[in-house]
Amino acid sequence: MKEILFLNPVFKEMVWGGSRLREFGYAIPSDSTGECWAISAHPNGDGTVVSGRFAGCRLSELWQEHRELFGSLKGDRFPLLVKIIDAKGDLSIQVHPDDAYAMEHENGSYGKTECWYILDCDPDATIVIGHNAKNSQEVADMIRQERWSEFIREIPVKKGDFFQINPGCVHAIKGGTMILETQQNSDITYRVYDYGRLQNGKPRQLHVEQSIAVIRAPYVAEAAEQRTVTAVGDASVEHLVTCPYYSVEKITLDGTARFVQDKPFLNVSVYEGEGVLDGTPVRKGDHFILPADYGEFTLEGNLSLIVSSVE
Numbered sequence: 001m002k003e004i005l006f007l008n009p010v011f012k013e014m015v016w017g018g019s020r021l022r023e024f025g026y027a028i029p030s031d032s033t034g035e036c037w038a039i040s041a042h043p044n045g046d047g048t049v050v051s052g053r054f055a056g057c058r059l060s061e062l063w064q065e066h067r068e069l070f071g072s073l074k075g076d077r078f079p080l081l082v083k084i085i086d087a088k089g090d091l092s093i094q095v096h097p098d099d100a101y102a103m104e105h106e107n108g109s110y111g112k113t114e115c116w117y118i119l120d121c122d123p124d125a126t127i128v129i130g131h132n133a134k135n136s137q138e139v140a141d142m143i144r145q146e147r148w149s150e151f152i153r154e155i156p157v158k159k160g161d162f163f164q165i166n167p168g169c170v171h172a173i174k175g176g177t178m179i180l181e182t183q184q185n186s187d188i189t190y191r192v193y194d195y196g197r198l199q200n201g202k203p204r205q206l207h208v209e210q211s212i213a214v215i216r217a218p219y220v221a222e223a224a225e226q227r228t229v230t231a232v233g234d235a236s237v238e239h240l241v242t243c244p245y246y247s248v249e250k251i252t253l254d255g256t257a258r259f260v261q262d263k264p265f266l267n268v269s270v271y272e273g274e275g276v277l278d279g280t281p282v283r284k285g286d287h288f289i290l291p292a293d294y295g296e297f298t299l300e301g302n303l304s305l306i307v308s309s310v311e
């Protein structure tokens with residue numbers, strides 16, 4: 001049975017969050033809402049199915065009890081997590097562990113590889129990616145001596161940019177930026193530096209030793225993956241990244257296009273416009289999964305989508 005699995009997002013209030021998630025039609029809890037966990041089976045924000053045969057089911061339950069929807073993939077948890085992030089303020093400068101480190105030190109968690117599609121940002125926006133230390137000793141020295149302006153590598157960013165963030169890569173989104181993030185299903189973050197800010201009168205916890213242990217040095221800029229564009233009907237399909245954990249594409253449609261869902265499952269996020277998918281209306285802010293064996297589908301309308309899959 002061909003069924004689109006629409007998901008109810010889970011919202012997270014953050015010190016650095018804002019109110020722009022309302023632009024997606026969401027009823028957010030406050031004007032400091034930082035994250036929309038849009039396609040998530042993580043225990044810290046497990047999304048539920050909106051309607052249909054599985055209405056009300058958590059995505060984690062579907063993964064456990066209806067693995068056929070996901071091509072009978074192996075694994076004890078749904079592999080991906082898709083978020084929209086609205087940073088009104090600067091996020092702390094952080095780094096994530098890889099699978100091996102997280103397995104050993106974080107109670108069997110996955111590590112975190114993530115990627116960002118920049119939905120919007122201020123005209124003069126920047127982001128933090130990488131660092132300027134020559135080797136691991138210099139990483140430790142610069143962090144322990146709080147030489148932040150020397151350490152941190154900051155680059156300009158604009159709407160439509162895309163970044164792959166591997167484990168061990170120092171990174172931070174700065175205020176005025178909205179992104180769509182596709183990541184491994186993990187919530188392990190080591191905070192390197194928080195700009196000396198206070199929350200409820202106290203600094204937020206830093207993870208200095210874990211950060212020093214996992215930061216890779218020297219930083220090597222990702223060879224900009226070729227963003228190849230293919231025409232499919234009235235759509236253009238732009239390949240953004242393929243890594244061991246996911247493949248991510250951007251689809252822009254003005255008209256009609258037919259596609260084939262032949263992956264174990266396909267995550268779809270509508271970040272602009274509105275249209276129809278096989279007779280079902282879809283619009284900006286919708287997130288859904290096309291399950292295994294969904295097969296051919298037709299999209300009509302004016303739509304911008306980010307889609308992700310695993311092999």
Ligand code: ZN
Nearest residue numbers: 094096114171
């Ligand atoms: Zn991150």
